Amino acid sequence: MENEFICIVCPKGCRIKVDNEGNISGYTCLRGLNYVQEELTCPKRMLTSTVKVSNRKDTYVSVKTSSSIPKDLLLKVMEELKKASVEAPVKMHQVLLKNIFDTNVDIIATKEIK
């Protein structure tokens, strides 16, 4: 059975095909090839969300995973982010949670809070 993937690496959305023998075609950059190889073995996603800033009224800081994490961890990490809080000032790319679920991936701020 031939499988078609829509690449999510960039907004171009290339259609990448995988045939019965596992040959991959249709990608227009190496990142697309890597995406499909990963999608076939261990699908990963970036996670973005917000974390409460405890010492500022009604303030949240936007955060992201420092690199993509296994798809089945997304909701578990969300639970941790809901419990977490940080004190301002927050620097751009400051690490808020280290090595989350032993993935070697950190949760980092994507915004400055003065």
Place this chain on the structure above:
Amino acid sequence: MNRAVDLVIIGGGSAGLSAAKSAYENGLKDILIIERSSELGGILNQCIHNGFGLHKFKEELTGPEYAYKYISFIKENNIPYLLDTLVYSISPKNKEITYSNSEEGYTTLKYKALIFAAGCNERTQGQIMTPGERPNGVFTAGLAQRYLNIDGYLVGKNVYILGSGDIGLIMARRMKLEGANVIGVSEIMPYSNGLNRNIVQCLNDFNIPLRLHNTVTKIHGKNQLEGITISDVDDDLNPIKGSEEFIKCDTLLLSIGLYPFNAMLKNSGAKVNLETKGAYVDQNLETSLDSIFSCGNVLHVHDLVDYVSLESEIAGKNAAKLVLEGRKIYDKVILTSHNENMSYLLPNEIKVYDSVENILFSFRVKKPISKAEILFKDENGNIIEKFNKVDLLPSEMVQLNVSDLPLNDINSLKVEVRAL
């Protein structure tokens, strides 16, 4: 109070910031950015998801990170900006604007050039006239995004989404991750209006169904939304009797399109492009009003912020040139037009100087075309330039940077997209 600057930029979002950076880099230093809200960055601040910047910076950024790159530049170079400041009027004749804020009060500001970068608005319930009641619980997707990502407030628990625009898809995933039950998405057209990658990572990843050729035909609930009726539609987009389905939900998000927030420029007398609802512009992005430029989503709605930046750099550069070098005399004006497969084309006209640089053409197709040729024709129908493109979609604007068009030899320019 009275002030004067060389260049005033109305709007401190992605378009205004990119235009400011470009004007500054092209030698213009006396700039003032005016922003209505309490921080620079505009709508990027609430777009906390990633996927921005791949074209412009060759890296994948979140909205706030993308904005940060520009905000840092503005701050490092001490380019002045006003926050919490509202512009009331533009007077092209006197080359002045009026604005107010709590520090300066009501102020008149004289400019040599103005860049209008006020962004766009979301289409609302009133614009599609959904039948039924008008209860609480119906939000535009961008408003719900703001409440959640800036204010930390989840607007509902059982959510349905009308329209498959990117903001709706992004919000489907975001609310799902925050613990809401996202029931599904209806799109009246037979194809999605969002980027393919967002269908995959926002809907498919979370098993959220997308119903094509389907729409909301009734809203139920006196005070609070209790549910909606959805129906399939036929090829003329009319609801099909018997296909109705009731869906219990407390929240309906509308992701049904954006339109340029161009009212102030229009009211100042600027010629409007009826197809984009933004301003009528030449290749330098100057409007029909002397020394007033327009760029970004207030000119025409973009899908990617990278393209907003690239376009706004053109406005910034040309505004700087106009102030620093004065107005150049042009030989003639070439009007542009497009064929029936396209919903609009920018620029609307090309002013021919002795040296014409690259021209950035932007357009959208009306329906998906898998293999297309793009033809540039003169007034006699002769082809003067040709491009081939694949997978053109209405949801993805096409931008072509074209150089070496024989502008001296032609009197009008028609761009045609044809399916191969």
